[in-house]
Amino acid sequence: MALDFAAGCLGGAAGVLVGHPFDTVKVRLQVQSVDKPLYRGTFHCFQSIVRQESVLGLFKGIGSPMMGLTFINAIVFGVQGNVMRRLGKDTPQNQFLAGSAAGAIQCVVCCPMELAKTRMQLQGTGEYKSKKRLYKNSLDCLVRIYQKEGVRGINRGMLTTLMRETPAFGIYFLTYDYLTRSLGCDPDDSYMIPKLLFAGGMSGIASWLSTYPADVIKSRLQADGVGGVNQYKGIMDCVQQSLAKEGWRVFTRGLTSTLLRAFPVNAATFATVTLFLMYMRAEEGGVKECEASPTMQQPSSL
Numbered sequence: 511m512a513l514d515f516a517a518g519c520l521g522g523a524a525g526v527l528v529g530h531p532f533d534t535v536k537v538r539l540q541v542q543s544v545d546k547p548l549y550r551g552t553f554h555c556f557q558s559i560v561r562q563e564s565v566l567g568l569f570k571g572i573g574s575p576m577m578g579l580t581f582i583n584a585i586v587f588g589v590q591g592n593v594m595r596r597l598g599k600d601t602p603q604n605q606f607l608a609g610s611a612a613g614a615i616q617c618v619v620c621c622p623m624e625l626a627k628t629r630m631q632l633q634g635t636g637e638y639k640s641k642k643r644l645y646k647n648s649l650d651c652l653v654r655i656y657q658k659e660g661v662r663g664i665n666r667g668m669l670t671t672l673m674r675e676t677p678a679f680g681i682y683f684l685t686y687d688y689l690t691r692s693l694g695c696d697p698d699d700s701y702m703i704p705k706l707l708f709a710g711g712m713s714g715i716a717s718w719l720s721t722y723p724a725d726v727i728k729s730r731l732q733a734d735g736v737g738g739v740n741q742y743k744g745i746m747d748c749v750q751q752s753l754a755k756e757g758w759r760v761f762t763r764g765l766t767s768t769l770l771r772a773f774p775v776n777a778a779t780f781a782t783v784t785l786f787l788m789y790m791r792a793e794e795g796g797v798k799e800c801e802a803s804p805t806m807q808q809p810s811s812l
């Protein structure tokens with residue numbers, strides 16, 4: 511049980527290092543003003559941030575996901591592994607269920623973490639530029655929001671986070687299980703690592719594509735009020751205003767950067783988790799087939 515959590519920790523840290531710059535570009539594109547857009551597209555956004563804020567500008571707000579995502583991945587892989595063991599049978603339906611359960615539970619940490627990350631990524635840019643720097647760092651951001659708005663304030667965007675993460679993590683684990691089985695990721699396969707990286711990357715892309723509109727609305731609700739003025743009354747008001755002003759394409763804002771990030775991040779995460787579990791279980795002398803729980807028989811937890 512602890513092994514799943516430890517594997518998730520390691521995989522999470524690997525993923526954050528690889529993917530945070532892409533996430534910063536995603537949030538800037540999702541939230542920028544449509545009347546006075548700062549960035550023409552993904553590459554221009556990357557280029558502008560590096561030119562105006564140095565490469566470090568791409569890593570703004572990494573503190574929160576580095577602490578949060580490492581812990582979140584420990585929860586995700588720990589919960590998924592244990593729910594699979596409790597469900598007893600390793601079926602595609604149970605893969606989806608166990609992943610969805612993990613996705614819903616990790617929202618407790620994910621929502622406040624992404625609120626801080628989003629605000630730090632936007633601070634000092636675009637329409638938020640004129641405002642004095644509100645937050646020193648991610649933790650200061652959460653403390654100030656809590657002091658001003660209480661528990662409700664640090665859970666702003668929780669419903670959209672649940673709407674995004676619960677199905678997305680079901681698809682995440684279902685896709686990985688399907689691809690690792692289809693590709694035949696066996697320990698003695700000399701192409702096992704490239705196959706694990708491919709399966710992990712594609713699982714990340716499938717999961718982000720599945721609920722991306724919810725992510726756009728979540729980012730907008732969590733950014734709302736950074737400049738001091740609340741633009742949205744709630745989820746439906748945010749959807750209606752966004753559609754009225756920008757049409758359905760609003761739900762593809764930042765998608766390129768998200769998918770560019772999703773592949774390497776989740777390739778690193780899943781491959782790290784799988785190889786760590788495989789190594790540690792080999793160290794423990796493996797697990798006799800008859801004792802193997804459903805998750806142990808999965809290629810994803812070799």
Ligand SMILES: NC(=[NH2+])NCCC[C@H](N)C(=O)O
Binds near residue numbers: 719772
């Ligand atoms: N919203 C999602 N698609 N969640 C599933 C993938 C989560 C993964 N930790 C990432 O950051 O890419």
